[in-house]
Each structure stands twice: as C-alpha cells, then as structure tokens.
Amino acid sequence: SQQGEEDPQALSIQEGENATMNCSYKTSINNLQWYRQNSGRGLVHLILIRSNEREKHSGRLRVTLDTSKKSSSLLITASRAADTASYFCASDQGGSEKLVFGKGTKLTVNP
Amino acid sequence: SAVISQKPSRDICQRGTSLTIQCQVDSQVTMMFWYRQQPGQSLTLIATANQGSEATYESGFVIDKFPISRPNLTFSTLTVSNMSPEDSSIYLCSVDSGFSNQPQHFGDGTRLSIL
Numbered sequence: 001s002q003q004g005e006e007d008p009q010a011l012s013i014q015e016g017e018n019a020t021m022n023c024s025y026k027t028s029i030n031n032l033q034w035y036r037q038n039s040g041r042g043l044v045h046l047i048l049i050r051s052n053e054r055e056k057h058s059g060r061l062r063v064t065l066d067t068s069k070k071s072s073s074l075l076i077t078a079s080r081a082a083d084t085a086s087y088f089c090a091s092d093q094g095g096s097e098k099l100v101f102g103k104g105t106k107l108t109v110n111p
Numbered sequence: 112s113a114v115i116s117q118k119p120s121r122d123i124c125q126r127g128t129s130l131t132i133q134c135q136v137d138s139q140v141t142m143m144f145w146y147r148q149q150p151g152q153s154l155t156l157i158a159t160a161n162q163g164s165e166a167t168y169e170s171g172f173v174i175d176k177f178p179i180s181r182p183n184l185t186f187s188t189l190t191v192s193n194m195s196p197e198d199s200s201i202y203l204c205s206v207d208s209g210f211s212n213q214p215q216h217f218g219d220g221t222r223l224s225i226l
Contacts, residue, residue: 031212040201042219043154045112050212088153090215097142097207099215101154 006102019076021105023089037086081111117218129192134204139184141209148201160187
C-alpha cells in the first residue's frame, strides 16, 4: 500500500500556540481518521471525518478535509505540553476497512 | 468503543526464536487487523485476521513469517517467526466494527526487540 504524506514531519511550538499538521492521500476515500501516539505506545483515535464533510471539531481539535486536493489538516488550538505526541492521519482507500497511514508529524509542545 | 488488550506489552527476544502476540477484545468485532510500526516510521498493515478462515496478507508479508489465528470474534494472535533484528518493531492490533464510517481502534501495541 502507498502511504500518504504528512507535513511537517516535526513541529516544535510553545504552550498556548496553535499547531497545524497536514496530510495528503492518494485514493478516493469514504473517511479519513486522525490518531495520536504517545511515545511509541498505542494509537488513540481523535477524529473521523467523512468524505462529504469539510470540517469537524472536537474540543481543541479542528479537522478539515479537501477531497478535490486529497488533503486534510489537523489544527490543535491553545496547545499544552500534554499534546506532545506523534499525530497520524489514516485514510480508508475508497471504503475498504484497511487503513493507509500517513508518515506522521512529531509534535513537541514546550512548556 | 471496544476495549482492546494486547499481550505482551514488550519483549526482548533472541534471533531465530518466535513470539506470539495476543489481542483480546471485550466485544465481538467483525474485523481485526495487525500492523507493524518500525522504529521512527508509520504503521504498515500486515494482514487482516479473518474469523474461521485464513488471514489475508498484504504485499510483502507472508504466512510463514507472520502466522495469524482468529478462532473467534473477540481474539486473535500474531506470531513473529524466526526473528531477526529487522523484526524489531511495535506490533499493533486494531478492530473495526464493520459499520460504515466508524473509527478503527487500536491496542496499546507490543514493543519487540530482537538481539
């Protein structure tokens, strides 16, 4: 399977700042999911956005989806040190249950 | 969402040996998957664990190296056989409800190091 791209690969910000991560994918999708991974542990599901949705919010998280560009973004507002983690997008390849993961963004939030 | 228990959480093994990783879900699920995450990399799907039939492997992964069992709708195992240092990775299981547009959930992973 071909992985999507994410940028930036690494992002370092100060507490209170916003963090934006971008993701691109290659095939048509039914939905795209964002996950967080703390220090090599399991993945925590953050948000699922459907292909007919353009924007979705959950607390301090905002996800956008542009199917014409095959891209998505994750915005974390008012970041905290506890947000330090790697963030991955995963697309479902046209409705298959199989997920194709992006390369991930390693976010560091400095106190 | 389903609660997924994965065991062991980590292990250090000698090359040439095999290790079986278990994934237990607290409810019946249609789909179970096994992923590998090599150091500093993203996740790559190894195979889909099919209940009552042979697993479906992705390109680059073979049954002899990664045999998988799925005896029922709540349990699966992945064996990493004849291990070499290149197999040092995090192995994760995930579950999917099978319903459209529902999130896939992951276990905490097994961190495997081969000496």
